[in-house]
Amino acid sequence: MTTAALQTVLTVPERFRGPAEMANGGWIAGTVADALLADHAAVEVTLHAPTPLETELRLEQVANTVALSHDGKLLVEAIPVHEDLAAPAFVPFNEAARAEAGFAGWHAHAFPECFACGLREPGDGLRVFPGPVEGTDLVAAGWRVPFTVTEGDGVPASIMGAVLDCITGWAHFGPGESALLGRLSLQIHRRVYPGGTYSVVGRATGREGRKLLGQSAIYEVDGTLVAAAQATWIAPR
Structure with a gap:
C-alpha cells in the first residue's frame, strides 16, 4: 500500500533571511516542522542545503516525514522525535x-x-x-x-x-x-x-x-x- 503525498508550494519572503540570500535556519526549520508539531511532540529538522529566498519551493509530506526541495534537490527534512527535549535553566x-x-x-x-x-x-x-x-x-x-x-x-x-x-x-x-x-x-x-x-x-x-x-x-x-x-x-x- 502506497501512502499518498501532500504537496504544496512554499516561497520564503526576503524578510525572513538569515545570512544574505538564504532563509533563516530556525525560521525554515519551524516552517517545515509545523505539520508534525502536534500534541507537543518534538520534531528533528535537518538542513541539507541553504534555502533560497523568493523562490517557489516544493513542500511535501509523506506519512511522518516532511521535505522541502527545489528542482529535485532536497533542502530540508523533518521527522518526529519520540522523547522530550531538555531545556537550559530558567532566567527571569x-x-x-x-x-x-x-x-x-x-x-x-x-x-x-x-x-x-x-x-x-x-x-x-x-x-x-x-x-x-x-x-x-x-x-x-x-x-x-x-x-x-x-x-x-x-x-x-x-x-x-x-x-x-x-x-x-x-x-x-x-x-x-x-x-x-x-x-x-x-x-x-x-x-x-x-x-x-x-x-x-x-x-x-x-x-x-x-x-x-x-x-x-x-x-x-x-x-x-x-x-x-x-x-x-x-x-x-
Missing part, C-alpha cells in the same frame, strides 16, 4: 534583558541582517540579542514579541524556530564569529502571543570538530517552559 526576564548588554554582536556581527538576531528595525526583525548571564554557563535575552509576527491567534512555529535557533549559536560565538545551522530539534509546549515578554535562554553543550552543539528555551515570566530546542551548527573550515 529582567535578568535576561540585562544580559543583552553583553551581546557579542554589538561589537561585530557576521549576519547583521538576520531576522532573529540581526540589528534590524523594531517590528521588522525579532531583535533577540543574547548575552552571558553572570555566574552561569548560559546566555539569555528578553524577547518582546512584535505584533508584526502574528498569525491567527498566536505566533507561528516559524517565528519560534527562529528565536530558538540563533541563541544556540551565540552561546558559542564571539564578536564576528559565525556558523551555519545544520540541525534543529524543537518542541513547542505552549503558545506565544504578540505583545508578550518572554525569557530566551541558550547554553553551549559541546563541540565535536566543526560541530557546535547547543540547547535553548523560551520561558514565560513565571518560569513556565514554552518551547525547547537542541541545535547543531557547522563552523566554517
Whole structure:
C-alpha cells in the first residue's frame, strides 16, 4: 500500500533571511516542522542545503516525514522525535534583558541582517540579542514579541524556530564569529502571543570538530517552559 503525498508550494519572503540570500535556519526549520508539531511532540529538522529566498519551493509530506526541495534537490527534512527535549535553566526576564548588554554582536556581527538576531528595525526583525548571564554557563535575552509576527491567534512555529535557533549559536560565538545551522530539534509546549515578554535562554553543550552543539528555551515570566530546542551548527573550515 502506497501512502499518498501532500504537496504544496512554499516561497520564503526576503524578510525572513538569515545570512544574505538564504532563509533563516530556525525560521525554515519551524516552517517545515509545523505539520508534525502536534500534541507537543518534538520534531528533528535537518538542513541539507541553504534555502533560497523568493523562490517557489516544493513542500511535501509523506506519512511522518516532511521535505522541502527545489528542482529535485532536497533542502530540508523533518521527522518526529519520540522523547522530550531538555531545556537550559530558567532566567527571569529582567535578568535576561540585562544580559543583552553583553551581546557579542554589538561589537561585530557576521549576519547583521538576520531576522532573529540581526540589528534590524523594531517590528521588522525579532531583535533577540543574547548575552552571558553572570555566574552561569548560559546566555539569555528578553524577547518582546512584535505584533508584526502574528498569525491567527498566536505566533507561528516559524517565528519560534527562529528565536530558538540563533541563541544556540551565540552561546558559542564571539564578536564576528559565525556558523551555519545544520540541525534543529524543537518542541513547542505552549503558545506565544504578540505583545508578550518572554525569557530566551541558550547554553553551549559541546563541540565535536566543526560541530557546535547547543540547547535553548523560551520561558514565560513565571518560569513556565514554552518551547525547547537542541541545535547543531557547522563552523566554517
